[in-house]
Amino acid sequence: MKQFFKDFGTFIKRGNVLDLAVAVIIGGAFGKIVSSLVNDVIMPTVGWIVGAEGGFENLKHVITPANETLGIAEHAIYYGRFIQNIVDFIIIAFVIFVIIRLVSRANKLATAKLLKEQEQLTEAAKEKEVVEEQKPTVEELLTDIKDLLAKK
DSSP states (O other): OHHHHHHHHHHHHSHHHHHHHHHHHHHHHHHHHHHHHIIIIIHHHHHHHHTOTTOGGGOOEEEEOOBTTTTBOOEEEOHHHHHHHHHHHHHHHHHHHHHHHHHHHHHHHHHHHHHHHHHHHHHHHHHHHHHHHHSOOHHHHHHHHHHHHHHO
């Protein structure tokens, strides 16, 4: 049992789990913001344009009208709410698309920068090898000195 809790502690301490928890919390808050944008700004404007009384979310198709004397509740299809949820989804999908696209571009730029730096390091290493190849060895220097002394 101790090993189980030790493994669980190790699992929780990993960065991925914490990142996921933060993403879920921020995603929930973002969902509320988008829902508010759709429900409080976009749909009232659309409802005003369309002429929906009482707001866009109240648009419905009544299947069975209510009858209070007989105790029958109204049965309706609330298509206005469905349309609001579709708009919510489209906005969230668009924002996620934009974020992924920005991250992808940032990764491409970072990768290009790293490749350029790696090429520069490779060129510097090649230049260093060329310079080292041009230096005479000790044996060559001694041979040259011997030849010079022999000529004198």
